Amino acid sequence: xxxxxLFINGFGRIGRAAFKIAFEDSDIExxxxxxxxxxxxMAYLLKYDSVYGVYEKDVKLLDDRLIVEDKSIKLHSQTDxxxxxxxxxxxxxxxxxxxxxxxxxxxxxxxxxxxxxxSTPVGEDIPTYVMDINHHEYRGEKIIxxxxxxxxxxxxxxxxxxxxxxxxxxAFTMYHSYTAYQKLLDVKHYxxxxxxxxxxxxxxxxxxxSAATECAKFFPNLKSSLSAVSVRVPVSAVTLYELHFKIxxxxxxxxxxxxxxxxxxxxxxxxxxxxxxxxxxxxxxxxMAVVDLNLIDIIGKNLIKISAWQDNEWGYAKQLIRMxxxxx
Numbered sequence: 196x197x198x199x200x201l202f203i204n205g206f207g208r209i210g211r212a213a214f215k216i217a218f219e220d221s222d223i224e225x226x227x228x229x230x231x232x233x234x235x236x237m238a239y240l241l242k243y244d245s246v247y248g249v250y251e252k253d254v255k256l257l258d259d260r261l262i263v264e265d266k267s268i269k270l271h272s273q274t275d276x277x278x279x280x281x282x283x284x285x286x287x288x289x290x291x292x293x294x295x296x297x298x299x300x301x302x303x304x305x306x307x308x309x310x311x312x313x314s315t316p317v318g319e320d321i322p323t324y325v326m327d328i329n330h331h332e333y334r335g336e337k338i339i340x341x342x343x344x345x346x347x348x349x350x351x352x353x354x355x356x357x358x359x360x361x362x363x364x365x366a367f368t369m370y371h372s373y374t375a376y377q378k379l380l381d382v383k384h385y386x387x388x389x390x391x392x393x394x395x396x397x398x399x400x401x402x403x404x405s406a407a408t409e410c411a412k413f414f415p416n417l418k419s420s421l422s423a424v425s426v427r428v429p430v431s432a433v434t435l436y437e438l439h440f441k442i443x444x445x446x447x448x449x450x451x452x453x454x455x456x457x458x459x460x461x462x463x464x465x466x467x468x469x470x471x472x473x474x475x476x477x478x479x480x481x482x483m484a485v486v487d488l489n490l491i492d493i494i495g496k497n498l499i500k501i502s503a504w505q506d507n508e509w510g511y512a513k514q515l516i517r518m519x520x521x522x523x
């Protein structure tokens with residue numbers, strides 16, 4: 196089988212993680228990268244990463260070519276989608292977080308890409324698929340979203356609980372590492388959420404989250420019964436999810452642990468741990484989520500509490516590349 200010819204648009208935290216994962220995959224050939232910063236910085240930030248360490252591959256820059264080991268990849272710095280030639284591209288992976296509607300992504304198809312995969316939540320006019328959740332329902336659409344990192348973590352757990360116990364409502368709190376969209380020091384910010392203007396390194400910041408809306412796409416009966424908040428904390432990677440589900444009937448804690456253990460194999464990238472671990476232990480973990488069995492509880496017999504860990508960059512990027520292979 197020919198390799199999937201992958202083009203990455205947006206070479207930030209997710210784009211670079213996706214690059215490293217895809218580069219190791221013999222079924223994928225990375226044929227281009229586009230972002231609007233200096234090519235020398237693209238090479239530098241690929242090689243040196245404060246979270247993931249020094250990239251073990253040899254990285255060089257030759258004019259507009261990124262040379263990784265013996266592979267040469269064309270670099271672009273194009274702001275106008277109409278000027279980005281994508282002839283021969285099987286899959287355009289958009290990690291920019293900017294192009295979220297159908298019209299802006301259809302331009303990628305007109306410029307030559309066969310399909311587009313978006314690494315963020317989008318509007319209702321673009322279908323959303325998540326690996327091991329509904330990827331088997333994929334119908335060949337040319338433009339799809341891979342949803343959010345949070346939805347990728349929460350949905351396999353929700354599926355297990357709902358299938359057996361029927362969820363009636365849910366509340367999610369994500370203790371989420373800070374992101375590049377926040378600020379190092381208090382300064383103006385263009386988000387509607389004014390707390391983003393405060394220092395990410397000095398504060399715990401409760402921010403708006405799309406997790407409830409994204410999960411409701413898969414559980415439409417719970418559309419008005421889910422809520423979520425992303426509590427940004429001063430660490431550079433990994434999220435701890437505190438998930439509360441109200442269920443229809445009474446249940447016991449030991450039975451809940453058994454339920455999760457017995458259904459884990461349905462989700463190859465859902466893992467479990469009994470170790471007393473902390474966030475740093477999950478850096479570069481490629482699972483959708485790792486359920487912390489020691490932190491499972493049931494309050495009042497029908498209010499479930501489940502804690503799970505996720506490297507919200509690396510783990511999510513892994514699911515992106517899995518989806519890329521699925522549809523590419």
